[in-house]
Amino acid sequence: MKIKFLGAARTVTGSCFIIETDRTRFAVDCGMHQGSDAIEKRNRDIGPYDPARLDFFLITHAHIDHSGLLPRMVQHGFAGPIYLTEPSADLVKILLLDSAHIQEVETAGKNKRLARSGLKSDALPLYTLVDAEAVAPFLKPRKYDEFFSPAPGIRVRFQDAGHILGAAIIELFIEENGSAAKLVFSGDIGRPNQLLMQDPSSVHQADYLFMESTYGNRNHKGESESLDELAEAIRYSYRSGGKVVIPAFAVERTQEILYSLHLLLRDGRLPKDMPVYLDSPLAIKATDIFRRYHSYLDGDTQEFLKNGEDPLRLPNLKLSVSTQDSVRINETEEPAVVISASGMANAGRIKHHLRHNLWRPGASIVFVGFQAEGTPGRRIVDGAKKIRIFNEDIAVGARIFTINGFSAHAGQDQLLDWLADFKTDSLQVFLVHGEFSAQEHLAGLIREKFGFPVTIPEYLEEIILKAGAPAEEIKPAAVAAGPVRLDRLIADLQNELEDVGGRMDDLRRLPADQQARIAELLRRAAANIGEIRDGS
Ligand SMILES: [Zn+2]
Ligand SMILES: [Zn+2]
Incomplete structure (x- = not known):
C-alpha cells in the first residue's frame, strides 16, 4: 500500500493522508x-487530492485543521x-459553516480593497456556505470502540483520543494481497x-x-500553575480597569476556559462583578453540543452535571451573539473577561478585541492554545x-x-508515555502534525528510548509499506513525473513579469507603504534570479 502526505507534514495544519491499497x-x-x-496556497491546489477518486474519508476530529477542506472535496467531485x-x-x-462564513467575509473584504x-x-472564497452545507449528507457517525468496514x-x-469532544485515535486494519x-x-x-475530557486511550x-x-x-x-496565571491576568486587569482578552478556539479551549473560570x-x-463575555456564536453553539454528549465527557464533569452544577454556565456569563453585542463589549469601560475566536487571532471577532485592547497597558491578552507560525497570535507571543x-x-x-x-x-513527556503503552518490537513511527524542529527533537527521544525507526515525512512525500520490510520513502521531487522542465518554468516567470510590468499604472497608484513592500519583493526576486545566474 502507498501513503501520500498532503498536509501536517513538517508543519501542524492541513492534516490529510491518502492511502491507496490494491482495492x-x-x-x-x-x-x-x-x-x-x-502554506495557505495549498488549500487551492486540489490536484493531489483527486477527490473524485477517493472512496471515503475517516476524520479524527472536528478541528478545522483536520476537517476544513471537506467542502472543497465535495465541490470537486x-x-x-x-x-x-x-x-x-x-x-x-457548525465549524464548516463558520469557516465558510470567514472565507466569504475575507474574500469580500479583499475584493473591496483591490477594487x-x-x-x-x-x-473567490475557498468555499461558500452552500459548499459547507453540501458536506452534511455524507457524514456517517460511528461510535467509539466499534468495528466497521x-x-x-x-x-x-x-478510540477516545482525549483531545476534544468526540476526538478519535484511528485503528486501521488493512488486508492486501x-x-x-x-x-x-x-x-x-x-x-x-x-478538565472535560477523558484521558487518551492506550493502544x-x-x-x-x-x-x-x-x-x-x-x-x-x-x-494549577496555569490556573494561577489566569487568576493573575484577571487580578491585574480588574485592578487597572482593563479587559482580559482570551483568543480561544470555539471548540474545547473555550469550554475548558469556562470550566477554569468556574x-x-x-x-x-x-470577582463576582466582573462579567465574562463569550463573544463567539460558534463557541456558544459548540458549548451546547458539549452538554448534549455527557457520556463523552470525563467522570468528574458527568458527576457535576448530574448534581445540577453546570461548570460551563457561570452566573456572570454573558453570551454575545449578534455583531452589535460584540461591538458593545468594547464600548463599556468596565473590566471584563472576553473569550472570543479564533484561537490564533488570524480571523473572526477576536481581531476587533485586539484592536481595542492590545495597545492598552491595563489589558491582558491570554493565549491558551498553540500558535502556528505566520499567525498574528504567534507574532504577539514571540x-x-x-x-x-x-x-x-x-x-x-x-x-x-x-x-x-x-x-x-499532550506535552513531550505525555506523548512519550502514550507511546510507551505499545507492546510491540517492530513499530515503525511516522511523525506528523508538528513543526520540524519539534519533530526532530521527539524523533531523537523515540529512537533513544524505544529503538523504533522514526520517519518525518515531507509535504507531498509518498511512502510504500510492504509487510516485513522497512518503509520506502519517495521524496516529493521524485514524485513529479519526469525531469524538471526548466524551460517551462522560465517561460512562466517571463509571463508573470510581463503581467506585472503591464500593471505599472495600477501599482503607482498604491499607497506608499504598499509600494515599498512591492519594491522589497522585487529586490528579493532579483536577488533570487541573480543567485540562479551565478550558480549555473
Ligand atoms: Zn485538534
Ligand atoms: Zn490538529
Missing part, C-alpha cells in the same frame, strides 16, 4: 492549511461516506487530566504509527512590538500571558 483509495483527515501565504464520531459530526457541521486600488477584484479489506475502530497490517493514526492526542499494538508531535520539544506547566469563581479569584490588524499598526501595550497548561495537546 481502495481513501484518506484520513481533510484539514485546512493555515499559516503563511505559501467527492461523493462517498465521511466516517467520524457522533459529536464530531455535530461539531463539523479601491483600481486592481482586478475577482478573488468501509471497503473490502479495511476494518476501522475509533493476503497479508495484514495494522496502522494507527493518533489524530491529536489529548493532555491527560484535562498496544500496531505495525505503523502516524503520530502527532505538536509539543514534541516541550512540556506543559502544571494545571473554579476561580468558586475560589473567589474571579514578542512583536506592533501587530497589523485591519490595515492598522497596533502597538503591544497589554500584558501578554502564554498559558499552555490548558493545552488540548
Whole structure:
C-alpha cells in the first residue's frame, strides 16, 4: 500500500493522508492549511487530492485543521461516506459553516480593497456556505470502540483520543494481497487530566504509527500553575480597569476556559462583578453540543452535571451573539473577561478585541492554545512590538500571558508515555502534525528510548509499506513525473513579469507603504534570479 502526505507534514495544519491499497483509495483527515501565504496556497491546489477518486474519508476530529477542506472535496467531485464520531459530526457541521462564513467575509473584504486600488477584484472564497452545507449528507457517525468496514479489506475502530469532544485515535486494519497490517493514526492526542475530557486511550499494538508531535520539544506547566496565571491576568486587569482578552478556539479551549473560570469563581479569584463575555456564536453553539454528549465527557464533569452544577454556565456569563453585542463589549469601560475566536487571532471577532485592547497597558491578552507560525497570535507571543490588524499598526501595550497548561495537546513527556503503552518490537513511527524542529527533537527521544525507526515525512512525500520490510520513502521531487522542465518554468516567470510590468499604472497608484513592500519583493526576486545566474 502507498501513503501520500498532503498536509501536517513538517508543519501542524492541513492534516490529510491518502492511502491507496490494491482495492481502495481513501484518506484520513481533510484539514485546512493555515499559516503563511505559501502554506495557505495549498488549500487551492486540489490536484493531489483527486477527490473524485477517493472512496471515503475517516476524520479524527472536528478541528478545522483536520476537517476544513471537506467542502472543497465535495465541490470537486467527492461523493462517498465521511466516517467520524457522533459529536464530531455535530461539531463539523457548525465549524464548516463558520469557516465558510470567514472565507466569504475575507474574500469580500479583499475584493473591496483591490477594487479601491483600481486592481482586478475577482478573488473567490475557498468555499461558500452552500459548499459547507453540501458536506452534511455524507457524514456517517460511528461510535467509539466499534468495528466497521468501509471497503473490502479495511476494518476501522475509533478510540477516545482525549483531545476534544468526540476526538478519535484511528485503528486501521488493512488486508492486501493476503497479508495484514495494522496502522494507527493518533489524530491529536489529548493532555491527560484535562478538565472535560477523558484521558487518551492506550493502544498496544500496531505495525505503523502516524503520530502527532505538536509539543514534541516541550512540556506543559502544571494545571494549577496555569490556573494561577489566569487568576493573575484577571487580578491585574480588574485592578487597572482593563479587559482580559482570551483568543480561544470555539471548540474545547473555550469550554475548558469556562470550566477554569468556574473554579476561580468558586475560589473567589474571579470577582463576582466582573462579567465574562463569550463573544463567539460558534463557541456558544459548540458549548451546547458539549452538554448534549455527557457520556463523552470525563467522570468528574458527568458527576457535576448530574448534581445540577453546570461548570460551563457561570452566573456572570454573558453570551454575545449578534455583531452589535460584540461591538458593545468594547464600548463599556468596565473590566471584563472576553473569550472570543479564533484561537490564533488570524480571523473572526477576536481581531476587533485586539484592536481595542492590545495597545492598552491595563489589558491582558491570554493565549491558551498553540500558535502556528505566520499567525498574528504567534507574532504577539514571540514578542512583536506592533501587530497589523485591519490595515492598522497596533502597538503591544497589554500584558501578554502564554498559558499552555490548558493545552488540548499532550506535552513531550505525555506523548512519550502514550507511546510507551505499545507492546510491540517492530513499530515503525511516522511523525506528523508538528513543526520540524519539534519533530526532530521527539524523533531523537523515540529512537533513544524505544529503538523504533522514526520517519518525518515531507509535504507531498509518498511512502510504500510492504509487510516485513522497512518503509520506502519517495521524496516529493521524485514524485513529479519526469525531469524538471526548466524551460517551462522560465517561460512562466517571463509571463508573470510581463503581467506585472503591464500593471505599472495600477501599482503607482498604491499607497506608499504598499509600494515599498512591492519594491522589497522585487529586490528579493532579483536577488533570487541573480543567485540562479551565478550558480549555473
Ligand atoms: Zn485538534
Ligand atoms: Zn490538529
